[in-house]
Amino acid sequence: MKISATIIALNEERNIARAIESLRCCDEIVVVDSGSIDRTVEIAEKLGARVIESPWRGYAGQKNYATEQAAHDWVLSIDADESLSEALEAEIWQIKKSGAQYDAYTMPRLAQYLGRWILHSGWYPDRKVRLYNRRKARWCGEYVHESVKVSGSVGHLESNLLHFTCNSLTEHLKTMDRYTTLAAEQLVDQKLVIHWGRIVFDPLWTFFRTYFLKQGFRDGLEGLCIAYMAALYNFLKYAKARFMQSGR
Numbered sequence: 001m002k003i004s005a006t007i008i009a010l011n012e013e014r015n016i017a018r019a020i021e022s023l024r025c026c027d028e029i030v031v032v033d034s035g036s037i038d039r040t041v042e043i044a045e046k047l048g049a050r051v052i053e054s055p056w057r058g059y060a061g062q063k064n065y066a067t068e069q070a071a072h073d074w075v076l077s078i079d080a081d082e083s084l085s086e087a088l089e090a091e092i093w094q095i096k097k098s099g100a101q102y103d104a105y106t107m108p109r110l111a112q113y114l115g116r117w118i119l120h121s122g123w124y125p126d127r128k129v130r131l132y133n134r135r136k137a138r139w140c141g142e143y144v145h146e147s148v149k150v151s152g153s154v155g156h157l158e159s160n161l162l163h164f165t166c167n168s169l170t171e172h173l174k175t176m177d178r179y180t181t182l183a184a185e186q187l188v189d190q191k192l193v194i195h196w197g198r199i200v201f202d203p204l205w206t207f208f209r210t211y212f213l214k215q216g217f218r219d220g221l222e223g224l225c226i227a228y229m230a231a232l233y234n235f236l237k238y239a240k241a242r243f244m245q246s247g248r
Helices: 016-021 040-046 059-069 088-098 169-189 196-213 216-245
Strands: 003-009 027-031 050-053 075-078 082-084 103-109 109-113 116-120 128-133 138-142 147-150 154-156 163-164
Touching: 003 016, 003 040, 003 050, 016 040, 016 103, 027 040, 027 059, 027 088, 040 050, 059 075, 059 138, 075 169, 109 216, 116 216, 128 138, 128 147, 169 216, 196 216
Parallel strands: 003 027, 003 075, 027 050, 103 154, 109 163
Antiparallel strands: 075 128, 082 163, 103 128, 109 116, 138 147
């Protein structure tokens, strides 16, 4: 059983080395770069990855394109700001040794936010399908929150995929601005009517759910930031969609 690792990247010189160096269990590493102007390509090539320059197709489209470029049917897809934990790498080595029993595998994703590992707030275990047979799986999602749709059996790995998110609130706000615009465009495309009640009350409910029901308070100040940012995300998503629908 041979595995191709795929990573999509744009200006990821801060993260790309960590991601690639964690993929020792893979037989090749394919990086699809969409126009980086930093050292992403240089670093990736130096570490032995095969780099393909390709225009941006959207998150799901870019990941499907990367999957198509792989030399092997089994694909391990990670983002540039992710890496395999040593325990997860060992689990994948075991699958390679014994053979796959399923068509795809989920893995829990553990996020680091503002320097702290987040164990609550609805962020963990955050299971994702990332190891899959491309003959039975495909990335879906036209705007944001892309995911792998599997037409077959799915197994579950127990060790963590590590996700290194924002190092600062400024970085989080910049990322949020981009994602809320995409989410708003999706709402407009779905022709969803944005009522004032949704704009006012959904963010409040999101904060309550994240901080109290999902025990974000157990994540300290970082958990409070996550709850506030989640509420702001929903407010901006609906507000932007409302402005878009009115032609502004």
